[in-house]
Amino acid sequence: MLMRMCSCHLSAGGRLEEELTYTRENHGEGVGSRDLMITHTLKEKGANVLHSDTLLAHQQVLKAAVDVSVEVFDISWSLKDVCNSLSFPLSEEHYLDMTLENLSPCVIITPLDCFWEGSKLLGPEYPVKIPGMSMNAVQWSNLNPQSLIESVKKYYATSNTLQAMEAFMKRAGITTAYQEKPCLNPNDDQCPETAPNKKSSKPLNIGAELTGGCFGFAAKYMQWPEGALLGGITKNKTGHIVRAEALQSIIELMSEE
Numbered sequence: 001m002l003m004r005m006c007s008c009h010l011s012a013g014g015r016l017e018e019e020l021t022y023t024r025e026n027h028g029e030g031v032g033s034r035d036l037m038i039t040h041t042l043k044e045k046g047a048n049v050l051h052s053d054t055l056l057a058h059q060q061v062l063k064a065a066v067d068v069s070v071e072v073f074d075i076s077w078s079l080k081d082v083c084n085s086l087s088f089p090l091s092e093e094h095y096l097d098m099t100l101e102n103l104s105p106c107v108i109i110t111p112l113d114c115f116w117e118g119s120k121l122l123g124p125e126y127p128v129k130i131p132g133m134s135m136n137a138v139q140w141s142n143l144n145p146q147s148l149i150e151s152v153k154k155y156y157a158t159s160n161t162l163q164a165m166e167a168f169m170k171r172a173g174i175t176t177a178y179q180e181k182p183c184l185n186p187n188d189d190q191c192p193e194t195a196p197n198k199k200s201s202k203p204l205n206i207g208a209e210l211t212g213g214c215f216g217f218a219a220k221y222m223q224w225p226e227g228a229l230l231g232g233i234t235k236n237k238t239g240h241i242v243r244a245e246a247l248q249s250i251i252e253l254m255s256e257e
Helices: 015-027 052-066 094-103 116-121 145-155 160-172 206-210
Strands: 002-006 036-041 069-072 075-078 241-243 246-251
Touching (some): 052 246, 206 241
């Protein structure tokens, strides 16, 4: 397999240049020069990347990129310090603001967002404990925002902050996040019980899942068109994706302006 992590100068006419063109058409001219883009193809030219193993390998590379940290003048910097992330509205509750800040992940445009495994890219590195509650600490891999809000309401039923948060979640399309998406590896111990293919032996139709694109945890804000996620797409007569020659993910970085 070939992996390319790119924010680079490209020679004309190359395959990666074609993928960058896909991206610019869907996300604008700035993408690729400022953001971190990872394109994944197989060594055999024209080979189909729509396999669970290929997507899981893509996830591992993305996870390695997300976990990178560097030290500059004795200060440690991680990708979280320079990436673009969804901003939650500030509240009057300090505990809630801190919790949301810890849970706010980098925005990653990726085909993995069609699957539960996309949650593993969002962290946070250390599970977040919800103050004043006996529930387990959460990461995006086990977080159901809708259920979390319902649980918190039992403790803070009259909180204006929670009402505002519910309204924000509704506007953003934040519901069950990744908990009801299919798993690329249904035998993963962490694959949620609510995944439609949990412990299933039936092969997942990757092309069908990617047809029409994917959405992140905030479905109304994070809508990723299939042309930005895949290259070399082939569809059948019904419009479903049956082949693709490249996977593509973009980690959005903060604007320099």
